[in-house]
Amino acid sequence: MTTVSLTVNGQSVTADVDPRTLLVQFLRENLRLTGTHVGCDTSQCGACVVHLNGQAVKACTVLAVQADASVVTTIEGLAQGGELHPMQAAFREHHGLQCGYCTPGMIMAAVDMVNRKGSNLDEQTIRAELEGNLCRCTGYHNIVKAVAAGAQAMVQNPVRQAAE
Amino acid sequence: MTATGIGAPVRRKEDQRFVTGQGRYVDDFNRPGQAYAYFLRSPHAHAAIRSIDTGPALVMPGVLAVFTGDDLAADKIGGLICGWMIHSKDGSPMKAGPHPALAQDKVRYVGDHVAVVIAETLAQAKDAAEAIVVDYDVLPAVVETAEAQNSSVQVHDVSSDNTVFNWHLGDKDATDAAFAQAKHVTKIDLVNNRLVPNPIEPRAALGEYDPGTDNYTLYTTSQNPHVARLVLSAFIGVAPEHKLRVIAPDVGGGFGSKIFIYAEETVCVWAAKKVKRPVKWTSDRTEAFLSDAHGRDHVTRAELATDDSGKILGLRVHTIANLGAYLSTFSSSVPTYLYAPLLSGQYDIPAIYCEVDGVYTNTAPVDAYRGAGRPEATFVVERLVEKTARELGQDPAEFRRRNYITQFPHQTPVIMAYDTGDYAASLDKALELADFANFSERKRDSARRGRLRGIGFSSYIEACGIAPSQAVGSLGAGVGLWESAEVRVNPTGSVEVLTGSHSHGQGHETTFAQLVSDRLGIPIDQVSIVHGDTDKVQFGMGTYGSRSGAVGMSAIAKALDKVIAKGKKVAAHVLEAAEGDIEFKDGKFGVAGTDRALGFGEVALQAYIAHKFSGQDLEPGLKEGAFYDPTNFTFPAGVHICEVEIDPDTGVTTIERWTAVDDFGVIINPMIVEGQVHGGIAQGVGQALLEGAVYDQSGQLVTASFNDYCMPRAADLPSFQVDVTVTPCPSNPLGIKGCGEAGAIAAPPAVINAITDALGHEDISMPATPQAVWRAVRKAHMPMAAE
Numbered sequence: 001m002t003t004v005s006l007t008v009n010g011q012s013v014t015a016d017v018d019p020r021t022l023l024v025q026f027l028r029e030n031l032r033l034t035g036t037h038v039g040c041d042t043s044q045c046g047a048c049v050v051h052l053n054g055q056a057v058k059a060c061t062v063l064a065v066q067a068d069a070s071v072v073t074t075i076e077g078l079a080q081g082g083e084l085h086p087m088q089a090a091f092r093e094h095h096g097l098q099c100g101y102c103t104p105g106m107i108m109a110a111v112d113m114v115n116r117k118g119s120n121l122d123e124q125t126i127r128a129e130l131e132g133n134l135c136r137c138t139g140y141h142n143i144v145k146a147v148a149a150g151a152q153a154m155v156q157n158p159v160r161q162a163a164e
Numbered sequence: 165m166t167a168t169g170i171g172a173p174v175r176r177k178e179d180q181r182f183v184t185g186q187g188r189y190v191d192d193f194n195r196p197g198q199a200y201a202y203f204l205r206s207p208h209a210h211a212a213i214r215s216i217d218t219g220p221a222l223v224m225p226g227v228l229a230v231f232t233g234d235d236l237a238a239d240k241i242g243g244l245i246c247g248w249m250i251h252s253k254d255g256s257p258m259k260a261g262p263h264p265a266l267a268q269d270k271v272r273y274v275g276d277h278v279a280v281v282i283a284e285t286l287a288q289a290k291d292a293a294e295a296i297v298v299d300y301d302v303l304p305a306v307v308e309t310a311e312a313q314n315s316s317v318q319v320h321d322v323s324s325d326n327t328v329f330n331w332h333l334g335d336k337d338a339t340d341a342a343f344a345q346a347k348h349v350t351k352i353d354l355v356n357n358r359l360v361p362n363p364i365e366p367r368a369a370l371g372e373y374d375p376g377t378d379n380y381t382l383y384t385t386s387q388n389p390h391v392a393r394l395v396l397s398a399f400i401g402v403a404p405e406h407k408l409r410v411i412a413p414d415v416g417g418g419f420g421s422k423i424f425i426y427a428e429e430t431v432c433v434w435a436a437k438k439v440k441r442p443v444k445w446t447s448d449r450t451e452a453f454l455s456d457a458h459g460r461d462h463v464t465r466a467e468l469a470t471d472d473s474g475k476i477l478g479l480r481v482h483t484i485a486n487l488g489a490y491l492s493t494f495s496s497s498v499p500t501y502l503y504a505p506l507l508s509g510q511y512d513i514p515a516i517y518c519e520v521d522g523v524y525t526n527t528a529p530v531d532a533y534r535g536a537g538r539p540e541a542t543f544v545v546e547r548l549v550e551k552t553a554r555e556l557g558q559d560p561a562e563f564r565r566r567n568y569i570t571q572f573p574h575q576t577p578v579i580m581a582y583d584t585g586d587y588a589a590s591l592d593k594a595l596e597l598a599d600f601a602n603f604s605e606r607k608r609d610s611a612r613r614g615r616l617r618g619i620g621f622s623s624y625i626e627a628c629g630i631a632p633s634q635a636v637g638s639l640g641a642g643v644g645l646w647e648s649a650e651v652r653v654n655p656t657g658s659v660e661v662l663t664g665s666h667s668h669g670q671g672h673e674t675t676f677a678q679l680v681s682d683r684l685g686i687p688i689d690q691v692s693i694v695h696g697d698t699d700k701v702q703f704g705m706g707t708y709g710s711r712s713g714a715v716g717m718s719a720i721a722k723a724l725d726k727v728i729a730k731g732k733k734v735a736a737h738v739l740e741a742a743e744g745d746i747e748f749k750d751g752k753f754g755v756a757g758t759d760r761a762l763g764f765g766e767v768a769l770q771a772y773i774a775h776k777f778s779g780q781d782l783e784p785g786l787k788e789g790a791f792y793d794p795t796n797f798t799f800p801a802g803v804h805i806c807e808v809e810i811d812p813d814t815g816v817t818t819i820e821r822w823t824a825v826d827d828f829g830v831i832i833n834p835m836i837v838e839g840q841v842h843g844g845i846a847q848g849v850g851q852a853l854l855e856g857a858v859y860d861q862s863g864q865l866v867t868a869s870f871n872d873y874c875m876p877r878a879a880d881l882p883s884f885q886v887d888v889t890v891t892p893c894p895s896n897p898l899g900i901k902g903c904g905e906a907g908a909i910a911a912p913p914a915v916i917n918a919i920t921d922a923l924g925h926e927d928i929s930m931p932a933t934p935q936a937v938w939r940a941v942r943k944a945h946m947p948m949a950a951e
Contacts, residue, residue, distance in 0.1 A: 018287070034192035035185015037416075039364040040449035044870035047364055075185035088183040092175055095839050099669030100182030101365040101416030107183060123883065130878035134870070136364050136417050137669045139846030139907075140878040142839060 004068045008033070009077030017064050024048045024059035026067075027074060035075040035104045039134065046133030049105035049112075050074045056112035058132070075104035078111070086153035087111050087146075096146030098137035109133050110147045111154075119155040121148055169682035170898075173835035176674045177688070178667075187414045190368035190383045195442035198370070199228055201432055202289035203445070204279040204296050205454065206271035209305035209526035209863020210317065213269055213278070217297040221281055224295055226288030228439045231431070232279045233268035241265065241434055242400045244425060246491035247642040250329045250500050250522070258329040258522070261320030263490040265400070265427035271300070272319055272489035273526050274863055275454025277427045282439050305526035305863035309486040310463045312523035319489060319524035328487055328496070328522035333504040334578050339517035342478030346469030350552040356540045357930045358461035358486070358857040359850075360873055361533050363668075365416020366447035367456065371432035373440070379407050380436070384429045386412040386696075387422045387666050388706020391643065393698050395425040395493070402433045412696040415668035419847070420532040421456045422668065423708050424493040428455075453868040458857055459533020461486035462499065462540050468548045474556050476567045478515040479507060481544060485530075487522050492531035496522065501579075501639050502537030502627075508576035509545035510587045510625050510801055511567040516577045526863045532708065534847055534908040538626045546622045546913035551926055560917070561600070564623045565591060580627060582799050584891045587623065590825045594803040597885055598823035603807070606820075616810040616941070617820070620917025624804070624910040627797040628710035628902030634793075646793035647711070648704045649719035651680070651727050653786035655772040657765025658690045661723075664704010665716035666696050670840070670904065672712060675832045679717055679898070683724045684764055685751020702789060710800070710902030713832065718896045719792035726788035731767045734786070737777035738762060738770050796895040800902050802826035802888075804845070806914035810922050815938025817853060817919060822884045826906050829892050830899035837903045838886050844907020845884055850876040851908075852915035856931045874931070 001016040008031060015030050027033045027050070036059055039047035048059040051073040078085040087110050090096070097103040113121065113129045121129075126147045127140070135143060168174050181187050218230040244263040251257055262268075266277050279296055283289035306315040312326040319326050343349060370383040380403040386392045389410040397405035415422060428445050436443045447455070462483050469478040485499030504518040553563035568587040575581050595601075603619050610617035630636065633644030648664040659680055665672060677691040694700055707716070728748050735753035736743040745756045754761030762770070767786075770776055774784035807821040824841055831837050854874040858867045867873040892899030912930060919937065920926050928940045 020287070028192075029194075032194075033185070034189075035187070037189070037365070038191070038446075039366070040870050042449065042869045042871050044875075045364060045449075075183075079184055084183065091183050092179040095176070095835050097179060097182055098671070098839060098843065099363070099365065099417040100178070100187045100414065101189065101363070103182050104185045127878040127881075134364060134875050134877065136362055136419070136847070136875070137843045138839060139842035139844075139876075139884065140881055141842040141883050144878065144883065 002065050004064050006067050006069060007071045009074060019065055021064045022060055023062040023064050023067050026064035027059060033074050033076050037101055037104060039101065044134065046109060047102050047105040049108040049133065051108060051112065056109050075108060078107065087150035090150030090153055091146045094142050094146035094149055096138065096143040102133060102135045106133050106135065106143060110150060113147065114151045114154050119151040121151045166682065168678055168688040170678060170832050172678065172833065174674055174678055174688065174833055176671050177677060178671065178673045189365055189414045189416055190370060190385050191446045193370055193383050195370065195372055198442040198444050199282050199284060199439060200286040200289050201435060201443050201445040202281050202286060202293050203277050203428065204281065204293040206267065206274060206276040206278055208271060208300055208302050209274050210303040211271050211300040212303065213267060213271065214299040214301055216279060218279060220295040220297060221292040224288065224292035226284035227292045228282045228284070228441065229435070230279055230281050230292070230296065231266065231435060233264050233266035236264065236266055236434065237268065239434065241402060244427065245395060245399045245493065246496055247493055248497040249640040249642070250331055250496045252329045253332050258496055259323040260491050261322050265430045273528055274865055275528060276489065280431050280435065282435055282443055307525055307527060307859045307861060307863050309461055309484050309523065309525065312486070312525050313521065319526060323524060326524040328491065328524060330519070330521050331500050332519045334517040335515060336517045338515040339478045339480055342515040343467070343469045343480065346477050347472040348470045348556060350468045350548060350555050352466050352548050352551055354464045354466065354544060354547060355929050356460045356462040356464065356543055357851060359459040359533055359855050360453055360857050361419045361421035361456060361459060362452065362875060363417030363419055363421060366449060366452045367422065367426065367428065368446040369429035369432040370442060370444040371436035372442040373437040379409065380433055381409045381411065382429060382433050383411045383413065385415050385422050386410065387415070387418040387668060387708055389666065389696055389698055390664060390703050391706055392425050392429070396430060396433065400430055402430055409699045412666055418668045419534040420459065420536060420708060424457050424531055449870065450868050453873065454865060455528060457492045457529045457531035458488065459530065460540060461530050464544055466544050466548050468552050470552060470556065474558050474563055474566055476511055476513050479513050481507060481518040483520045485520055485522050486525050486527065488525060488527045488529035490529050492529035495529060495531040497641065498532050498537045499540070503541050505579040506538050506541035506625065506627060507545060507578055508580065509542070510569060510623050512569045513577065527859055534844065535905040536709070538905065539848070539909045539912060542622065542624045542909050543913050546624065547916060550621065550917045560621050561591060561595060564621065580797065583796055583894050585799060585801050585827060586889060586891050587801060589889045590801065590803045590827055591623065593887060593889060594805050594823050594825040597825065597887060598805040598807065598821060610809050614812065616812055616922040618808050618918040618920070618922025620806045620914045620921055622804045622910045622914035622917065625799055625801040626905060626909050627799060629714050629794045629798050630709045630711060631797045632794055643705065644793065645705060646791050647715040647719045648702050648789065648791050649723045650702055650787065650789040651720065651723040653727060653768045655769050657686065657768040659684065659686065660692045660694055661720055662694045662701040663716055663720065664701060664706065665712040666707045668707070670707065670712060671833070671836045675836060676717060676720060678832055679720055680724065683721070686764055710904035713900040714798045714893065714896050714902050715792060715794050717898055717900060719790050721897045722790035722792050723788045726790060727786060730786055730788060733782055734771045734777065735762050735767050737782070794896060798829065798893045798895065798901040800826065800828050800906055802906060802910065804910040804914045806918040808918040808922060810919065810937060810941065812941045815934035815941060817932060817937055819849065819882045822882055824884060824886045824907070824910065825889060826903065827889045827891055827901070828903040829890065829901035831888065840903045841886050841907045842884055844905060845911045846876050846881055847908045848911020849881060849915055852912045852930050852932060854880065854931050854933070
C-alpha cells in the first residue's frame, strides 16, 4: 500500500491505496464521489474527466499515486454556494444531456475547453475539442449549443473555481 | 397551453442531479459487506468443455467462491429464455437451444460465460479467474450470416442446419402475380450491418440476500425491472417473485440492450445467497462488446415491381437474420413481427411477400437495438424505392409521392392498419427546409471544387407502442404490452405517479409531470414521478419501442380521469351540490353556474379527513390506478433528407445538411422530442458511416473496444434541422405516436441514398467508411483503377 495525500474539491484527503489504484477508482470507491463515471477501459469515452491542477484529465488514465500532492476538482466540486456553474446551467437550459452518464465528463471537458480556448467558441471548434468525449444519447447537437452558451455565460458570470 | 403543461418545452426536472454528479446509477450503489463477481468468459467461439478445474482459483487470496454451470444446475436454476414464440411456415415451433447462465458442456461464442469468481475485491476476482483451468476441445465456428445454413458446423443440437425458423408473412401467390404483370422490376442485395448498442453506462448488477426475511434485492441496469423480476422468478427460478425486489435506478442509456435478462444478473442474485454477501458485477467495456446483445445483422435480397407509370405493384423480400449463438429475450420477434409488417413503408403496395430465415452462429446473441426490425425494414424499402426511381428516370421525391398512401385507415398486406398520417405534408415541408430547389446549384458548386455532392431521401414509417396485448399474444408474444400507472394524491394536494415505464434518458420525470400538471392544474413541482423499483411500483412492462408516451402516459391519463371523477364526488359532498353539477376546470372543482369552488388541494384534504361524507357511501382517500392496453400500434412517420459531400481523394463523406420532418402526433415537450430525434439520427448515421461489429472467421470479435469500433463523435455529425407535422394519433387518449426510435430508423437509407446519388452507382455497403467510399469512387470514375 502507498499513502497519497491530495486536495479534492477543496478538502484535504489522505489514504493508503494499492499502487495500481486509478484516480477514478480512488474518487469513486475511496471518496464515494460517484459523479465521475467509467464508460470504457481504453481512455476513449471521457466519462471520467476531472480537473487535475486545473487541467482536464481522464481519471482512468492517471494513477491515484500520480495525483499525490495535487489539486483535483470533480463534477461535485464545480457548483459553488448552491449555484450551478454556468456550464452546468447551460447543459440544463439547452438540453445537453439525456441519460446523464456522459454529462459530468462533458461538463468538465467543456469548462477546460473554455479555460484553454476562451469564450468565443464556434461550432467547428467545439465539435473538434469534444473528440475525447462520447455521448450516445444526444447526437451532440444540444451539447454543442450548451457548450457555446456556457462559454459565454462563464465570461459574463465569472465564478471562482475552487482551489484552481 | 400553460408554462408547464402539454406542449411546453419545460426544462428537465431530473437534470439538477445529473449536472451536479448526484445521479445514482447501479455502480454507484455499494452495500455493506459487498463482494465482487468476475466472469471467466470463453476465449473460443465454439468449443466443448472437457473439464473445469476451479481448485487453483479457490485458494487464491480473497476468493470466497468459484461457481460453474454445474453449481447452477444443482440448485435447479433454469436457463435464460426467449419470450416470443415464432412458428415456421410448416407450423413447427422455432428451434430454441438451451441457454444456461453459465455454460454447460459447450461454449458457443467468444465471451460466453464459463465460470464466476466471487472475491473480496474485483482485482482479486480477476486474478483468480486466470487460475481456473478449463480444458477446451476447440471446434470450428460458423460466423457469417449468409453461410450459417450451409455450414458443416452445428451450433445447437436442436437444429441440424442452424436454422431457428423459416418464417413468412404476406400473400406469396398475389405477389408472384403482381411481379408477373410488372413492366419493371428493381432488385437489390443488402447487408444490414451488425451493431453494438453501447450505452455509455455499461451493464451492472448488485444482488443481495437477507436470510432473516428470505428477501432478495437486485439493483440492475434495466429498462423493465418488473419483466426482469418475472423472468428471474417464474422462468429462471432464482427467487420467488414476491421475495425479489428489482431496483433499476438511474440508468445510463439502454437503446434496447438493457431490456434483456442476462446471465450476469441471474448469477449475482443467486450467488448472494450462496456466499451470504452482497455480490456486485460491473461490466467493463470489452465485456459489453462481447456480451451485450447486438443489433441488426441481416442479409437481404429484395425486389420491387412497378407498372409503366411508376406505380408500385408488389414487393418480394428474402432475409437471413443472424440471431447469434443463443436466443436472447425478445430476439425472435425482431426480424419477424417487428420487421416484415413495416415493409409497406408509406406506400400503397397491393402485394407483399416476405420470408425470413433466423439462424444461429457462433457470435453474441442479437436482439432489439433502437428501432428493432423497423430500421432493417426501412432500409430495404427506402433503398429499393430510391433505386427504382433512379432506374425509371423519375425524381425520387415525386416517385415516393406518387405511391404514398393517402386514404386512412389503410390496411396493408402485412398485418398493419395505418390509422392516420399525411405523408405528402412531411415531404413538402422537408423539401422546402432542405432547399431542395437549389440542390443542383450546390452540386455544381461542389463539382467545381472537385467534390461529389449527393442527396438522399428516407420516407419512413414505424410502429410503436407496441400493440394490443391480444394482438401480440396471437403473434407469439409471451407477455402483454399494456402499461400501468397509479396516481397517489396526498392530503396536501401534491401527487406521486407510480409508473411501470422506466426512464433511462427520456425525461419521464418531466414529461409525465407535465401531463399531471396539465390535467390537474397543479404546479409541476408538486408532482413526483416514481419508477424503477418493484417494491414501490405496481407491475409494469417498462420502456422500449417508443412506448412510454403512447402507452405509459395513456395509463396515467386514465388514472387521472379516475382521480378527477372521485374528486367530483368528494367536492359534491363538501359543496353540498349534486355530483352532476360539479365541474373540474383549471385545477378547481366548482358548482356549475356559481362561483362556489374548491381548489384541488382542498378536495384532496377533504378526501382524506372524510368529515363531510360517510365513509360507507364513498371511500375515503384519493388514489387511483389504471392499466392501459393500446387498441392499435401507433404509426409515427416522416421524411428525412440527407445531403452529403464526398472528397474523392480521401473517401471522407461529410454530412452537409440534415433535414427531418416527423409526425409524432401530439407532442408533450418539443425540446425533449427534438433531443430524441437528434440522438436517433446520430445512431443511424453511425450505422451508415462508421459502426460495424466484425468477427473474424474463427469467431473472434475484432471490434471489441472503442479503439476498434467507431462510435460517432461530435465532429462526425452536423447540426440537424428538425421540424414536425402533426396528425394526432386516434387510438390513444393523448394523440401521441412516439418519437424515440424515429431517427435511427430514418437515417441509414437517407445517408446511403445520398452517397449513392453522389457516386452515381449503387455499389456501397454500410458502414460507408472513407476506405469503402474511396474504393466506390474509384469504381465510378476510374474503372481501371478499381481492378
